[in-house]
Amino acid sequence: MPSHRQRPAAFLLSHEMLLLYVVIAEWIFFYLAGTGVNRRGVVIGFGTLDRQFDVLRHSCEIGLLALALTPVILTAGIDLSVGSLLGLCAVMFGVFWHDAGLPLVVAALLTLGVGALGGGLNATLIAGLRLPPLIVTLGTYSLYRGLAEAITRGSVTYTDFPPAFLFLGQERWLGLPTQAWVFLGFATVLWLLIHRTTLGRSCRAIGFAPEGACFAGLPVGRHLATFYVIAGSISAVAALVYTARLGQAKADAGNGYELFAITAVVLGGTSIFGGTGSVTGTLLGVAAIAILKNGLACLPAVMRLNAAEEMAGLMTGALLLLALTAGAVSRIWASFRRPPAAGVQPSPSPPA
Template sequence: MKPQQLTRIWPQHETVLLLFIIVEMSYFSLFGRRFCTVDNFTNIVRHSLEIGLLALVMTPIILTAGIDLSVGSTLGLCAVLFGKLWRDAGLEPWLAGICTVGIGGLCGGCNALLIAQMKLPPLIVTLATFSLFRGLAEAITQGVDAFTGFPASFLFLGSGQLGQLPIQAWILGAAAIGVWLLVHRTTFGRSFRAIGFAPEGALYAGLPVRRQLALAYVLAGLVAGLTSLTYTARLGTAKADAGTGYELFAITAVVLGGTRIFGGAGSVHGTLLGVTTLAVLNNGLSRLPNLMNIASELSGIVTGALLLLTLTASALPHWLKARQK
């Protein structure tokens, strides 16, 4: 078969992933203990909300060929400040919540200023703010202070149900639709890809490159603020270590979802599939008899292997084509 033909019939990345999810689910349903239950699917959704939200807003950033390592730290800082606002400043939870999202936006704004305005490399800027924001959270609480005893109305955000579905499903669904529309159905969103594909070209084509870049990072900050609320509500406590390492999970999900790390190509539904794959994997592996004792380590190893595998698979036809040339 000629490589040209192969490229044509070779399934899209998203399709490969979808097939994998189906295989994965059937395997766990057959061999996993009580995998296929309503309760368990509720769990999967509830546990993937935070990573899911962060991965969703990471997608536009990576589309512009950027990266944001600071989202996990922003989450931690926001969680602590939310606790501070509610307990020490005596604000109502909803008001404190709105302020927290605003603070998240501010953190994102810091990144945006340095990256879009001063044109500094995103990897380094967010590496610095990764340390900075986490440090602030620790400094504010001296590492010791933890906030707890939130009112039931707030905890509902973490453990409640609306209709038949956990509240997380609604939030994730709404955010997914929002970001999907933004990226795939507005000129706004298309410009993200243009910037990632060819930043100079985008500039000459008259796109407001700076504003777009800034928007992507501010959005990430805002959503990290929101995520800190759902995280706090689910755990019932806010501490300076909240969300440690989440940035890597989010990036993994985005890349697994087929977004090119150099920008320019990728999709929000791909990211959703990536999040689903990882969430199902994490959950399913802990239900396989014989493997239960090593589930946590195994899920790391399988995630690594999966990343390489899917990337190789979707790069294969291009590779063959290039080779024939």
């Protein structure tokens, strides 16, 4: 965790700053290599404003899921079900609006309720029954996707949403894609929650030492439940954004998004073992992945070996492993350089 009085050098070499350099480098590279001019003299590729907005649009849903996962991972938990819940919520939104004929706002609110319920089931099993989050959400990962497929019988696709709804995913508002405002709003809320409230402080304590948090009288179960319900609710928001962007809701919505979201969180410096991490890191992690994915699609065919998707997966994986390795190496390096000063090393506990 960055302390309040860091030396400038340490700040410039902090995880967030290093990631920021990577994001900037990525952007410059794709700007130079991925921008071109077509035969009619129009600029095309990565450097255009439209393309930049595309990057932003595409990163919103995974970004929202990554935001939802940040407090969960800070508690040393995990939620694999967010992508599936996104799919279920998208389908349920279709059901509420199309099949039940409910007004758009009511359908959207009910969808948020479905997300909260989905998170609530995770919360009950994890915080209430103390089951391991990895297994519980692996179960709900299949369950929610299965429910979405059962409801649509695997074939129904909800379309023909009204323009008022599509505005959320396809138009601009105050100069930015509409969903970017939603994303920024949630980023602000999550940043305040994690870095400026006692709830955020508690989730670090739980992540570092769940037993220690319990001995300090923190309501560990209730806090854990809160974070999983928040994750479920934000998945529902992501479902709405996703549906509005594509103009359709299908059972396979958000398939595999949970892995991108987890990658973004961990790339952002949040420890999978809990305790350390920041929302800023998560945002940078999302940016690094989104720019990589979209930038590769803009590269000339020769450079990207005709396989932008595969290349994006490969590069994302390499980036994550590189970040983890860099972290481990710097830790080992630091432990070499720091002499074991007297009084700093915790003395071994004396025998009984």
